Amino acid sequence: MSNELEHEGSSILPVQQTSTEVNTPVSVLPPHVLRRADIDPIAATRAERQVSIMFLLSALFTLLAIVSFIAIPVDQYVRVPGAGVTQASNLAVGFTLGMAILLIGLGAIHWAKKLMPDEEVTDSRHSFSSSKEIRQSVMEEIRLGGQESGFATRKIVRRSLLTALALLPLPAVVLALDFGPTPKNELRSTLWGKGVRLVTDPTGRLLRPEDFQVGSLVSAHPENLHDWEEENHNLNARAKTPILVVRMSPEELRSTQGEGWDYQGIVAFSKVCTHVGCPIALYEHRTHHLLCPCHQSTFDLADSANVVFGPAARRLPQLPISVDSEGYLIAQSDFQEPVGPSFWERG
Amino acid sequence: MSNSVNQGPIDKSIDGTVKYLDDRFSTAGFIKRNMRKVFPDHWSFMLGEIALYSFIILLLSGTYLTFFYKPSMLEIVYDGSYLPLKGIKMSEAYASTLEISFDVRGGLLMRQIHHWAALLFVASVSIHLLRVFFTGAFRKPREINWLIGTGLLTLAIFEGFSGYSLPDDLLSGTGLRIASGIVLAIPVVGTYASYLVFGGEFPGLDFMSRLYTIHVLLIPGILLGLITAHLMMVWYQKHTQYPGPGRTNNNVVGYPLLPVYMAKAGGFFFIVFGILVLVSALVTINPIWAYGPYIPDQVTAGSQPDWYIGWLDGSTRLMPNWEITIPGLFTLSLNVLIPTLILPGLMFTILGLYPWIEQWITGDKRAHHLLERPRNNPNRTGLGVMALTFYAILWISGGNDIIAQMLNLSINAITITMRAMLIIAPPIAFVITKRICLSLQHKDKELLLHGEPTGRLLRLPSGEFIEIHEPVSDAKRAVLLSRTELPMLPVPASHDANGVKTPNLWAKKLQRRLSHWWSVDQVPLPTVAELESATEHTLHELSEAQEQGVELTKDTPAPTSNH
Numbered sequence: 085m086s087n088e089l090e091h092e093g094s095s096i097l098p099v100q101q102t103s104t105e106v107n108t109p110v111s112v113l114p115p116h117v118l119r120r121a122d123i124d125p126i127a128a129t130r131a132e133r134q135v136s137i138m139f140l141l142s143a144l145f146t147l148l149a150i151v152s153f154i155a156i157p158v159d160q161y162v163r164v165p166g167a168g169v170t171q172a173s174n175l176a177v178g179f180t181l182g183m184a185i186l187l188i189g190l191g192a193i194h195w196a197k198k199l200m201p202d203e204e205v206t207d208s209r210h211s212f213s214s215s216k217e218i219r220q221s222v223m224e225e226i227r228l229g230g231q232e233s234g235f236a237t238r239k240i241v242r243r244s245l246l247t248a249l250a251l252l253p254l255p256a257v258v259l260a261l262d263f264g265p266t267p268k269n270e271l272r273s274t275l276w277g278k279g280v281r282l283v284t285d286p287t288g289r290l291l292r293p294e295d296f297q298v299g300s301l302v303s304a305h306p307e308n309l310h311d312w313e314e315e316n317h318n319l320n321a322r323a324k325t326p327i328l329v330v331r332m333s334p335e336e337l338r339s340t341q342g343e344g345w346d347y348q349g350i351v352a353f354s355k356v357c358t359h360v361g362c363p364i365a366l367y368e369h370r371t372h373h374l375l376c377p378c379h380q381s382t383f384d385l386a387d388s389a390n391v392v393f394g395p396a397a398r399r400l401p402q403l404p405i406s407v408d409s410e411g412y413l414i415a416q417s418d419f420q421e422p423v424g425p426s427f428w429e430r431g
Numbered sequence: 432m433s434n435s436v437n438q439g440p441i442d443k444s445i446d447g448t449v450k451y452l453d454d455r456f457s458t459a460g461f462i463k464r465n466m467r468k469v470f471p472d473h474w475s476f477m478l479g480e481i482a483l484y485s486f487i488i489l490l491l492s493g494t495y496l497t498f499f500y501k502p503s504m505l506e507i508v509y510d511g512s513y514l515p516l517k518g519i520k521m522s523e524a525y526a527s528t529l530e531i532s533f534d535v536r537g538g539l540l541m542r543q544i545h546h547w548a549a550l551l552f553v554a555s556v557s558i559h560l561l562r563v564f565f566t567g568a569f570r571k572p573r574e575i576n577w578l579i580g581t582g583l584l585t586l587a588i589f590e591g592f593s594g595y596s597l598p599d600d601l602l603s604g605t606g607l608r609i610a611s612g613i614v615l616a617i618p619v620v621g622t623y624a625s626y627l628v629f630g631g632e633f634p635g636l637d638f639m640s641r642l643y644t645i646h647v648l649l650i651p652g653i654l655l656g657l658i659t660a661h662l663m664m665v666w667y668q669k670h671t672q673y674p675g676p677g678r679t680n681n682n683v684v685g686y687p688l689l690p691v692y693m694a695k696a697g698g699f700f701f702i703v704f705g706i707l708v709l710v711s712a713l714v715t716i717n718p719i720w721a722y723g724p725y726i727p728d729q730v731t732a733g734s735q736p737d738w739y740i741g742w743l744d745g746s747t748r749l750m751p752n753w754e755i756t757i758p759g760l761f762t763l764s765l766n767v768l769i770p771t772l773i774l775p776g777l778m779f780t781i782l783g784l785y786p787w788i789e790q791w792i793t794g795d796k797r798a799h800h801l802l803e804r805p806r807n808n809p810n811r812t813g814l815g816v817m818a819l820t821f822y823a824i825l826w827i828s829g830g831n832d833i834i835a836q837m838l839n840l841s842i843n844a845i846t847i848t849m850r851a852m853l854i855i856a857p858p859i860a861f862v863i864t865k866r867i868c869l870s871l872q873h874k875d876k877e878l879l880l881h882g883e884p885t886g887r888l889l890r891l892p893s894g895e896f897i898e899i900h901e902p903v904s905d906a907k908r909a910v911l912l913s914r915t916e917l918p919m920l921p922v923p924a925s926h927d928a929n930g931v932k933t934p935n936l937w938a939k940k941l942q943r944r945l946s947h948w949w950s951v952d953q954v955p956l957p958t959v960a961e962l963e964s965a966t967e968h969t970l971h972e973l974s975e976a977q978e979q980g981v982e983l984t985k986d987t988p989a990p991t992s993n994h
Contacts, residue, residue, distance in 0.1 A: 112676065112677050113676060113677030113684065114676050114677070114905065114906060153536055153537060158533070158534060158535070158536045158538075159512055159533070167713065167714075170715070171533075171539055173536060173537070173539075173540075174537075174539045174540050174543070174711075174712060175712055175713070177536075177537055177540055177712070178540045178543075178708055178709065178711055178712020178713070179709065179712045179713070181540075181708050181712075182705050182706070182707075182708030182709030182710075182711075182712055183705070183709070184705075185701050185704045185705035185708055186701065186702060186704075186705025186706060186708075186709065187705070188698070188701040188705075189698045189699060189700065189701025189702035189703075189704070189705055190698070190701075190702065191698070192694050192695075192697055192698030192701065193694070193695055193698035193699065193702070195694055195698075196690070196691050196694035196695045196698065197695075200690050200691045200694060201691065202686075202691070204472075204677075204684050204685060204686065205467075205469055205684070205685070205686070205687055206469070206677065206682050206683070206684050207468070207469040207669075207682065207683045207684075208681060208682050208683075209669055209680075209681050209682060209683055209800055211798065212572055212668070212798070260627055261627070263627040263628070263630060264626040264627040264628070264629065264630040264631050264635075264637070265626060265630075265631050266623070266626065267622045267623060267625075267626050270631075270632050271622065271632070285728065303728070305728075317505070317506055317636075318504075318506075318634070318635060318636050319634050319725075319726070319727050320631070320632040320633070320634065320635060322726065322727050322728055323608075323632070323633055323634060323727035323728075325728075326727075326728035355728060356728075359612065359752075359766065359767070360608070360609045360611075360612025360613060360616075360747075360767060361608045361609070361611065361612040361633070362605055362608060362609065362730055363727065363728045363729060363730045364730075365729075365730050365732060366732060375842075377730055377731070377732045377733065377734055377832070378605065378609060378730070378734060379744075379747050379748045380748055380831065380832060380842055380846065381752075382843075391752060393843050393846075394748075394752065394846075395747060395748065395749075395750045395751070395752050395766045395767075395770075396752055396766070397752040397753065397754030397764070397766050398754070424612075425611075425612035425615050425616065425764070425767070426615065426616065426754060426762045426764040426767070427615040427616070427621055427622045427625075427762065428615075428617075428618055428619055428620075428621050428622055428761050428762060428763070429622055429761065429762075430756075430761075430762040431756065431757065431758050431759045431760055431761060431762060
């Protein structure tokens with residue numbers, strides 16, 4: 085970059101003589117104008133009084149804050165016009181404390197503006213660059229140090245050191261391997277399986293085909309989820325199992341993901357969005373469209389839950405369902421593909 | 432006041448402290464140099480101050496919250512005083528946040544101060560960044576501080592996101608679900624990374640305690656270090672200043688640290704703090720009790736993240752559903768990768784490198800301490816507005832469902848429109864901004880040459896009507912004349928004097944073309960001769976007016992004065 089313009093030297097650019105170079109009277113500060121408080125002792129006293137009133141008010145509010153903190157129970161509520169019902173303690177302590185803090189600030193600034201000197205002063209700036217000689221000697225010294233160390237000439241030493249340093253962070257990576265288990269097949273399987281009954285959540289009521297009117301939509305879980313959670317105390321299974329069950333009239337149901345996966349027009353799809361995993365909640369009966377509230381991916385439940393719009397790339401996996409001998413809705417098997425967001429190994 | 436004879440107890444304590452410290456650390460020289468350090472005054476310089484003060488308030492209120500918050504995902508049954516959730520299963524994290532809100536005196540206030548301060552922190556950092564950008568304060572010698580600032584903004588966004596995820600409520604839990612989906616989308620190692628982050632499958636039991644350490648220790652530690660460096664650089668390099676009378680590239684005009692700036696800056700801290708406390712007392716923020724605990728199969732409609740995440744939400748919503756799948760081999764989720772990792776990565780890289788990009792284009796390696804008026808660098812201002820437009824469209828798209836609902840429009844139509852706007856609007860914004868800047872330059876030149884119109888018409892003996900112009904005031908003139916010319920690089924020679932081919936000639940040619948484009952449209956400042964004759968003309972006009980019996984205003988210079 086030979087054509088860069090260095091700032092060193094006075095003449096920076098070969099520009100025409102423009103007015104920037106003219107030393108017009110504007111290069112001096114405008115004359116300082118005295119304030120009222122500077123010339124009128126009454127104004128100065130008034131400003132002094134104003135400042136001290138603010139500080140004293142602050143002190144008063146601090147005391148009020150302590151009183152309201154102690155006196156107002158935390159479970160007391162008040163109705164504030166325009167703001168609704170709110171915690172009385174929060175309102176009182178916050179207001180008084182806020183005023184106490186604010187008034188100190190207002191007082192200090194009023195003090196600075198009215199009573200402290202307001203004449204602007206000028207300070208000069210210096211170039212940050214050191215002299216050429218100092219720079220040169222520093223460069224020489226670094227070079228000399230490098231030579232003395234033999235870093236450049238002793239290749240074996242240098243390379244072995246670099247090898248050692250390059251390997252040293254690896255244990256940190258190895259340590260990180262224990263931050264969590266290695267993925268196995270968890271992302272491909274859920275609690276659903278052959279014969280697992282559908283239950284509503286959280287009541288755990290078993291579902292029968294008769295419970296469904298045409299157009300009605302129910303959020304459901306596998307019957308074994310409850311026991312699993314009692315045993316495992318985490319929400320991992322629940323993040324994968326939820327399904328939406330909906331009944332459509334046979335002429336509405338244009339396609340399903342597999343032959344015989346519906347039961348008399350009742351279809352079940354994974355509730356977990358295939359985009360980034362939000363539970364999908366918004367269903368429009370007329371169009372059978374299901375909309376994800378997070379990023380608005382839209383799926384058509386009447387057409388194998390294919391993507392109609394939005395950033396999701398894949399349809400919602402369908403759960404093949406049937407009815408057992410007692411007349412309850414059951415799954416024919418687990419999902420035939422992984423539910424939820426894509427991952428690299430999904431293929 | 433206090434030279435050799437010191438009597439008062441205050442004088443004594445001052446002397447004692449100065450001597451004590453100086454004997455041990457030889458601090459007198461440092462204090463002497465810095466006590467009366469000059470800081471220029473301007474309202475826009477307070478933006479960075481607001482950021483600093485909100486950070487301090489965040490440290491104070493955050494420390495308080497750690498005394499009550501439990502970063503545990505262990506499931507318990509709620510038994511606190513918030514009745515609607517009594518008996519419901521939830522994580523200890525959520526239950527302890529409810530406890531802070533309903534059972535700890537002042538707890539809700541502290542939570543709300545912390546949340547409001549966080550919103551203000553990211554907002555003031557962002558607006559401070561815009562101020563620094565549009566006034567060219569990032570130019571040499573302050574490029575490295577700009578880079579640190581970019582790092583601070585990035586960390587502030589991460590810190591905010593990690594913070595509002597800690598209560599483990601339904602809204603923030605949904606945010607974490609999305610975050611886990613993003614990690615899963617990373618090519619090759621995504622699944623492993625997600626398992627390491629969450630300690631297995633999402634949501635697992637480990638994540639909250641890990642996020643907690645990141646939120647209260649790791650990121651604040653780095654933020655604190657970077658903020659210290661940021662301020663030390665400002666201190667050492669001295670603050671930039673706006674052009675004006677008496678202000679040059681070689682001086683700094685303003686008020687001394689002691690006492691004026693100390694009182695003003697110190698007072699301003701209390702004002703920021705006080706307003707945050709008042710707002711927290713009066714306006715509810717993040718009512719986690721209304722969302723309920725996080726349950727992976729539940730969601731609230733119209734979920735919105737905090738404002739500074741909105742643009743990422745928007746980019747995710749706008750992205751077309753591109754996904755590459757090779758059955759049996761891999762799935763590459765471009766629909767997630769591009770809007771959440773690649774695009775922000777690219778945006779922040781360009782942001783951080785901008786000082787060097789502009790420097791490369793203009794070849795301007797001069798040190799700049801005088802701020803540039805946005806109009807005087809139309810391309811930079813144009814690029815800035817272009818980037819802002821891009822950001823704004825992403826941000827608005829983050830609320831496309833709310834817009835659709837409020838305006839009763841089709842969400843698909845809005846999304847498609849926004850996709851198009853994202854590509855079309857920024858260049859249009861650039862062109863319009865650049866034109867406005869150039870017009871303002873013309874106006875400035877006009878003012879310098881012909882003075883300010885007074886609105887008073889005069890009929891000359893010849894019958895001609897003229898409007899009387901007054902020369903611009905000294906203060907205004909100083910501002911108008913403050914422009915530094917934009918340099919234009921010379922055409923690179925293909926061979927040097929010895930006939931050796933210039934290396935990277937194509938890059939130099941590109942650089943030259945860009946430099947030409949950058950400065951070619953500038954409206955040249957009037958030359959000295961033009962300025963003098965114009966002043967003469969104005970004064971002549973004024974004297975003519977006076978002869979005609981027009982009374983001039985008080986502050987108009989007498990026609991004889993030699994401007």
